[in-house]
Amino acid sequence: MKFEWFVASRYLRSRRKQSFISIISIISIGGVALGVATVILVIAVLDGVEHGLKDRFLSNEAHVALHIFDHSFFKGYQERIQRIEAIDNVVAASPVIFAQIGVFREHSNTIQGAIYIKGIDPVLEDKVTGFSTFVMGSTDFQNSELIEKAALMKQGETITGGIILGGRLATRLGVMKGDVLRLLIKLVDPGGLGTLTPDLANFVVIGFYESEMEAYDNNFGFIHIDTAQKLYNQENRVNFIFVRLTDAELAPQIATKIEDAADFSVLEGMPDTRTWMEAQAPLFSALQLEKIATVIIEALIILVASFNIASTLIMTVMEKTKDVGTLRTLGSSRGNIMRIFMIQGSVIGTLGTMIGTALGLALCWLLSTNAERPSYWYALALVVPISLQFLIASRHAMRTKGGWKLAVGTLWLIGIGFALYCAVRPISLVDLGLSQIYQMHHLPIKVNWVFVIFINLLSFAICWLATLYPAWQAANLKPVEALQHE
Amino acid sequence: MLNPSEALIRIVDLHKSYYDGESELPVLRGIDLEIKTSELLAVVGASGVGKSTLLHIMGTLDRPTAGRVLYGDQDVFTLQDTELARFRNKEVGFIFQFHHLLPEFNALENVAMAALITTPNNKAIYEQAASLLEYVGLAERLSHYPGQLSGGERQRVAIARALINNPKIVLADEPTGNLDRRSSEAVHKLLWDLNTKSGQTFVIVTHNSELAEQVDRVVQLVDGKIF
Numbered sequence: 001m002k003f004e005w006f007v008a009s010r011y012l013r014s015r016r017k018q019s020f021i022s023i024i025s026i027i028s029i030g031g032v033a034l035g036v037a038t039v040i041l042v043i044a045v046l047d048g049v050e051h052g053l054k055d056r057f058l059s060n061e062a063h064v065a066l067h068i069f070d071h072s073f074f075k076g077y078q079e080r081i082q083r084i085e086a087i088d089n090v091v092a093a094s095p096v097i098f099a100q101i102g103v104f105r106e107h108s109n110t111i112q113g114a115i116y117i118k119g120i121d122p123v124l125e126d127k128v129t130g131f132s133t134f135v136m137g138s139t140d141f142q143n144s145e146l147i148e149k150a151a152l153m154k155q156g157e158t159i160t161g162g163i164i165l166g167g168r169l170a171t172r173l174g175v176m177k178g179d180v181l182r183l184l185i186k187l188v189d190p191g192g193l194g195t196l197t198p199d200l201a202n203f204v205v206i207g208f209y210e211s212e213m214e215a216y217d218n219n220f221g222f223i224h225i226d227t228a229q230k231l232y233n234q235e236n237r238v239n240f241i242f243v244r245l246t247d248a249e250l251a252p253q254i255a256t257k258i259e260d261a262a263d264f265s266v267l268e269g270m271p272d273t274r275t276w277m278e279a280q281a282p283l284f285s286a287l288q289l290e291k292i293a294t295v296i297i298e299a300l301i302i303l304v305a306s307f308n309i310a311s312t313l314i315m316t317v318m319e320k321t322k323d324v325g326t327l328r329t330l331g332s333s334r335g336n337i338m339r340i341f342m343i344q345g346s347v348i349g350t351l352g353t354m355i356g357t358a359l360g361l362a363l364c365w366l367l368s369t370n371a372e373r374p375s376y377w378y379a380l381a382l383v384v385p386i387s388l389q390f391l392i393a394s395r396h397a398m399r400t401k402g403g404w405k406l407a408v409g410t411l412w413l414i415g416i417g418f419a420l421y422c423a424v425r426p427i428s429l430v431d432l433g434l435s436q437i438y439q440m441h442h443l444p445i446k447v448n449w450v451f452v453i454f455i456n457l458l459s460f461a462i463c464w465l466a467t468l469y470p471a472w473q474a475a476n477l478k479p480v481e482a483l484q485h486e
Numbered sequence: 487m488l489n490p491s492e493a494l495i496r497i498v499d500l501h502k503s504y505y506d507g508e509s510e511l512p513v514l515r516g517i518d519l520e521i522k523t524s525e526l527l528a529v530v531g532a533s534g535v536g537k538s539t540l541l542h543i544m545g546t547l548d549r550p551t552a553g554r555v556l557y558g559d560q561d562v563f564t565l566q567d568t569e570l571a572r573f574r575n576k577e578v579g580f581i582f583q584f585h586h587l588l589p590e591f592n593a594l595e596n597v598a599m600a601a602l603i604t605t606p607n608n609k610a611i612y613e614q615a616a617s618l619l620e621y622v623g624l625a626e627r628l629s630h631y632p633g634q635l636s637g638g639e640r641q642r643v644a645i646a647r648a649l650i651n652n653p654k655i656v657l658a659d660e661p662t663g664n665l666d667r668r669s670s671e672a673v674h675k676l677l678w679d680l681n682t683k684s685g686q687t688f689v690i691v692t693h694n695s696e697l698a699e700q701v702d703r704v705v706q707l708v709d710g711k712i713f
Contacts (some may be wrong), residue, residue, distance in 0.1 A: 479547045
């Protein structure tokens with residue numbers, strides 16, 4: 001192969017007057033590099049978004065929620081939790097009363113909104129959804145000072161307990177810590193005359209729930225499970241058991257085991273489970289679809305780049321037809337000729353893939369690293385002279401010496417690297433007004449190394465395939481015709 | 487008829503036709519020719535009579551329609567492509583009307599090229615190439631590229647290139663057809679000198695009557711046959 005390398009490398013460099021071709025090889029390398037770099041970057045962003053969303057969702061969401069299909073209450077949940085926690089890969093399970101209620105503010109007679117209420121055991125809930133980490137304030141539902149203070153203020157009215165409100169919900173309702181909320185739990189008929197009146201319970205706001213998850217922060221209130229049981233007259237009963245697993249991805253398999261372990265009787269009703277995936281299915285399947293579409297589009301980009309390689313090689317073969325004839329005369333075999341052009345294409349493909357991988361990973365790093373960066377002006381101040389120098393140098397490439405070229409090339413690389421460092425920063429979603437929706441402060445980046453390797457192999461393979469036809473074409477030139485080619 | 491041991495090449499009933507769709511254009515119609523070792527043979531004839539075609543087939547660059555070319559006892563057209571390439575590499579040197587030097591390589595590399603195909607990066611090869619260039623009078627031009635050489639110099643590089651593997655036979659197709667008188671004479675001198683010194687066999691296709699007068703034997707190609 002050494003002879004083929006000798007010839008191919010000279011054709012790639014093409015130092016004398018056909019600098020045309022070497023610029024073409026630069027463009028081909030750039031095409032592959034850009035393709036590979038965008039694939040790596042775009043997939044890193046998509047993975048980052050998916051990962052970030054999953055992290056967010058899973059930070060305060062149970063992996064599996066067990067209930068009876070019509071959400072009716074059931075007893076014996078303590079034993080059921082014991083059985084569920086005995087299942088492999090189950091970390092913890094927590095009993096929950098989950099319901100929707102109406103909210104009144106103090107001194108107000110109109111319903112201000114319907115919210116979801118979760119009656120929880122804070123200790124058990126902590127193990128399943130990390131409850132306390134998201135609470136600003138106390139999680140002591142029963143004995144908080146605030147309850148006593150509120151009871152003092154509202155002489156004659158009983159304070160049922162404390163409530164932790166979603167932060168945005170609290171803002172919406174205009175309540176502060178220590179304020180009293182009246183919750184409409186159900187309608188009662190105290191006289192037995194068929195006159196329904198609302199059964200209102202007073203709760204004092206003891207803290208706020210700040211998970212940065214819109215669905216929770218804007219719609220949820222948390223009360224103690226004992227209080228909830230009393231309010232609903234469901235002593236020793238709950239309507240949900242929330243479960244956390246060692247690995248969220250196992251949710252579908254474990255869910256059926258949980259249903260079995262729950263062992264509901266026919267009278268209690270049909271068991272049902274809802275995994276976090278089902279809860280977030282629309283979003284994640286959309287993300288998945290987007291990723292598949294992106295991979296296809298990006299594969300097409302690399303394919304386009306490989307066409308670039310093929311056309312570069314076909315042009316080279318056309319330009320070198322006479323030389324091929326000469327080499328055949330000197331005793332090169334078809335195999336020699338084929339390898340010369342395949343090496344040329346493979347070098348373009350390999351360099352392009354390597355540069356693209358480096359560029360893609362560098363961009364990923366720059367986009368995900370928060371650090372004080374020099375002003376954007378430095379980038380501009382570097383890019384302008386580098387481009388000018390490049391234009392001038394490409395016209396006078398013949399005159400420059402090898403060592404000088406190397407020095408200039410190194411300076412270019414450092415300059416471009418520094419310009420990128422100045423210019424490419426984490427993209428702030430807050431500035432773009434998107435942080436509310438995505439619950440992320442910066443465009444998230446997550447490099448999937450397996451995918452990077454996959455894209456590298458794919459790119460090598462496509463580029464290598466692109467060399468086959470032109471190389472075969474060169475190898476099968478008839479020596480005599482090639483010699484006479486003008 | 488020569489004794490087989492004396493004959494370097496025996497061409498037996500060689501036919502070559504070109505095809506343009508259905509129509510056949512016969513160029514060589516039964517050539518029989520024997521060439522002795524160390525012979526300096528000139529092939530003359532009108533343009534388009536098939537002199538170059540004959541030379542190409544002798545040099546295994548092209549395949550005949552019928553007939554055989556024997557180097558010793560070896561019918562070269564029974565060889566596979568790779569073997570044939572190796573044979574061409576070792577045994578045959580070519581000189582063309584146009585120098586056909588590789589423009590990306592300097593004079594030294596161009597001369598060394600044929601040897602590098604089988605043994606790359608060999609220092610001895612470059613030394614030999616340098617001494618060949620010195621022999622053809624281009625000691626000062628080793629690192630010059632073809633574009634930096636004159637027509638006569640290029641042709642002398644091409645001659646040096648044909649000799650690098652010390653081939654048994656050198657095939658020259660109008661070697662001075664593209665040169666002025668002075669350069670032509672220098673090239674002719676070089677060829678005679680080589681022939682006497684190294685004992686290599688030369689087959690020269692030419693129009694040049696002066697050149698034809700100075701060779702051992704002249705064969706004339708008329709109507710696809712030898713006279």
